[in-house]
Amino acid sequence: MTDSTTIHGYCDPRFSAVREAFAANFDKGLEVGACFAAYLDGEPIVDLWAGTADEATGRAWAQHTIACVFSTTKAMTAICAHILADRGLLDFDAPVAKYWPEFAQAGKGDMPVRYIMSHQAGLPSVTEPLPAEVFYDWERMTAALAAETPWWEPGTANGYHAISYGFLVGEVIRRITGKSVGTFFTEEIARPLGVDFHIGLAPEYDARVATMIPGETQPGADMPADSIMTRVLSNPPFSIPSSNTRTYRAAEIPAANGHGNARSLARVMAAMSRGGELDGVRLMSEPTIARSIETQCYRMDLGLGLKAKWGLGYMLRSEENPISPNQRAFGHGGAGGSLAIADLDARVGWSYVMNKMAATTVGDARAFKLARALYGSL
DSSP states (O other): OOTTOOOEEEEOGGGHHHHHHHHHHHHTTOOSEEEEEEEETTEEEEEEEEEEEETTTTEEOOTTOBEEOGGGHHHHHHHHHHHHHHTTSOOTTSBHHHHOGGGGGGGTTTOBHHHHHTTOSSOSSOSSOOOGGGGGOHHHHHHHHHHOOOSSOTTSOBOOOTTHHHHHHHHHHHHHHSSOHHHHHIIIIIHHHTOOOEESOOGGGGGGBOOOBOOSSOTTTTSOTTSHHHHHHBTTBOOGGGGGSHHHHHSOOTTTOEEEOHHHHHHHHHHHHTTSEETTEEOSOHHHHHHHTSOSEEEEBTTTSSEEEEOSSSEEOOSSSOSOSSTTEEEEEOTTSOEEEEETTTTEEEEEEESBOOSOSSOOHHHHHHHHHHHHTO
């Protein structure tokens, strides 16, 4: 740890190895600003933060600093969908078109909801060239996806729907509830649990937002020009620096622009790790969670270029994604390294959030080092 880096927050003495690992990441120059938090059986055991939130101004990473967590947002969006399923309002075996009639275009009338939840829909993006501003236009994005012909036969392959996942699942949520994903999340999860996480960020929060620092190599940059991931990130055009703009923060992009900190994400995942309940707030039932983490596919992912194990909206624990030593661990990672994980076997919820981005789409070595220290202390 450098002389200027002080580790702030709380760490139960039993988990001092986590604090040491967190400090070591700074000591090795791997971090600019970051936070890590964990709950065990509903009780906070680690809540650490350190470093710099904005290099240009020198603003420190503070207790209530929040950051863009990119695809870690998908875990929060998935939870919204499972709340509706728990209430009997959403059937994952029903056609998407039951809730969103326009989706039946281009032969998609029978496609089940579970395919859009598990990246098997064949709709990672659209073929119609779209200008950059459409990225922030919900109606145009959902209309384009509804009209799109699947890129492969749905259900026969999986290809990470890096951006489209949020519009697809989010539109189903909106059709059922009449509310955007951001509004639904705030009303049904954030306020009841008291968590500082936002899908669509109001300007009054900007002073607390960490500036994201792109890595030397951007996520997906090593993919061929004609790869699915390259096509996804180029239509509409997307770049990491755009995440620091007011336009990006304000939009509701439920696959990619949630803003929060490790404390808040860990609290949501703590509820999930305890069968859906925390501090008297029940998000969903245990059977609903059990169904949500049933493996939908486990094979080479056409978008990620590696083998991926998908549940209904969640990344599941696998050899390729060692989020936990336990089998019933699930959650999601985001571009650059953030992670939010729930572990039903250990009854642990944990999260890592940072602003210095690594060239990764689903979590990196910094977070896994912290997770090993956490599990090694249990």
